[in-house]
Amino acid sequence: MQKEKPMNELPVMNEQEGIVLFHPHVPARAIDEVTNVLQSRWIGQGPxxxxxxxxxxxxxxxxxxxxxxxxxxxxxxxxxxxxxLKAGDEVIVPVFTCTATNIPFLYMDVHVRFADVDPETLNIDVNHVRQLVSDKTKAIVCVHYGGLPCDMDELHAVAKEFNIPIIEDAAHAPGATYKGKVIGAISPFTMFSFQAIKHITTGDGGMLTLQDPTLVSKAERIRWFGIDRSNKQKGTWENDITEVGYKYQMTDIGAAMGLCSLHEFDDILGHRQKLMEGYKKGLRGAQGIKLIGADTTDRTHAAWLCTALVEANRVGFMHALRNKGIESGQVHYRNDRYSIFGGRRDDLPHMDAIEDRYMVLPLHTKMTLEQVDYICEVIKQGW
Ligand SMILES: Cc1ncc(COP(=O)(O)O)c(C=O)c1O
Incomplete structure (x- = not known):
């Protein structure tokens, strides 16, 4: 099959030109809260x-x-x-995700084995995970793509069989639930992102939820060079550093923003989910396009990305939208396209099949349902 041409001729759109793909959500109160922090004694990691x-x-x-x-x-x-995880270990990871999911492994010399996508959800394909897993596997990483939870029961069954942890990348999925359980409370490790355009933003930031209480103080030390800060703050400090840590901490400036978004999280999530429902309704019966992850009943979608598969001519589709003032994009790409991961794999047939078909439509808290209706109408006119 011929590869599609790059879309260099579609530069990032600004808000004056139409409906943009992303927009940060900064609560009005955050301005005062950040000002308070800036006028206080703690601007780094503090209360x-x-x-x-x-x-x-x-x-x-x-x-x-x-x-x-x-x-x-x-x-x-x-x-x-x-x-x-340590040098020489092997992990199973999704091929379709932000490179951030997999880049830390390159620093650690951990060998990644890419699992294919489930073509219905674009989440990790558990059947392929089952084919890849072996006694060499030391962890499985999954990403709740777009905000739709992965098949957690099935993944946990594999993890249990091989006595290895699941690490969830929930960058897209705060507020999502799986069989009534909130994402963040299911696996030993779950990561959240507060990068500029996520549900909650701290400018840049993140959170790791841990279910094993014995790991908490270690996590706090590794976040700060390996130093036990609570001991240090007692005034005299004679402790050794016995673990190599790094500087991974959040600042109080970011946390003040994060708290404001957390306090209005129901509204943020609710608005996003309402827009997603609008897309579902508006595109019902539309020709040549199918929404991803729209029809699940045992899990709720955190509505970070509205992703669709177009049957043909994705470039034409994106141009047709742009001509009507609508930005669209791909956001993430298969990670094996990047040389750092060792080159393109030929054992990922689902990824191959959707690679030139998926695309992401605008979804953020500055948008209205009327704008979603407008986008759906434009799509139904064809491309
Ligand atoms: C799936 C996924 N994982 C990880 C990350 C990395 O998060 P951050 O940008 O906060 O480092 C992102 C996005 O930013 C993401 O979309």
Whole structure:
């Protein structure tokens, strides 16, 4: 099959030109809260970070704990260290995700084995995971693509059989649930991202929820060079550093923003889900296009991305939208296209089949349902 041409001629759109793909959500109160922090003694990691962790745990960690960090990528790297992964180990990871899911493994010299996508959801294909797993596998990483939870029961069954942890990348999925359980409380490690355009943003930031209480103080030390800060703050400090940590912490400036978004999280999530429903309704019966993950009943979608598969001519589709003032894009790409991961694989048939067909439609809190209706009407006119 001939590969489609790159879309260089579609530059990033600005808001004056129409409906943009993403827009950050910054609560009005955040401006005052950040100002308060800036006028206080703590602008780095201080009491706001501790409060953010506590409140985040209440909502997303079940009986577990939360560790606030400087990015979702930090949270993943920290999770991989806490899971005991080391050079030479092998992990099963999704091929279709942000590169951030897999790049920490390159620092750690951990060997990634890419699993294919489930073509119905674009989440990791559990059947392929089953084919790849072996005694060499030390962890399975899954990404709740777009905000739709993966098949967690099936993944946990594999993990249990091989006595290995599941690490969830929930960058897209705060507020999603799987069989009534909140994402963040299901697996030993779950990562969230607060990068600029996520449900909750701290500018950049992330959170790692942990279900094993014995890992919490280790996580806190590794987040800060390996130093036990609570000991350090007692005034005299004679402790050794016995673990290699890094600087993964969140600042109180970011935490002040995060707390404001957390306090209005129901509205943020509700608005996004309402827009997603609008797309579902508006595109029902539309020719040549199918929404991804629209028809699940045992899990709820956090509505970060509205992704569709177009039957043909994706470039034409994107141009038709752009001509009507609508931005669209791909957002993530198969990771094996990047040389750093060792080159393109030929054992991922589902990924091959959707690679030139998937695309992402605008979805953010600055949008209205009327705009979603307009987009659906434009799509129904064809391309
Ligand atoms: C699936 C996924 N994983 C990880 C990340 C990395 O998070 P961050 O940008 O906060 O480091 C992102 C996006 O940013 C993502 O979309």
């Amino acid at each position: 706001r970070v501790a409060q953010f962790e506590k409140e985040f745990s209440k909502r997303f960690a079940g009986a577990g704990s939360s560790i606030a960090v400087g990015s979702g990528t930090d949270a993943l790297h920290l999770a991989y260290i806490l899971a005991g």
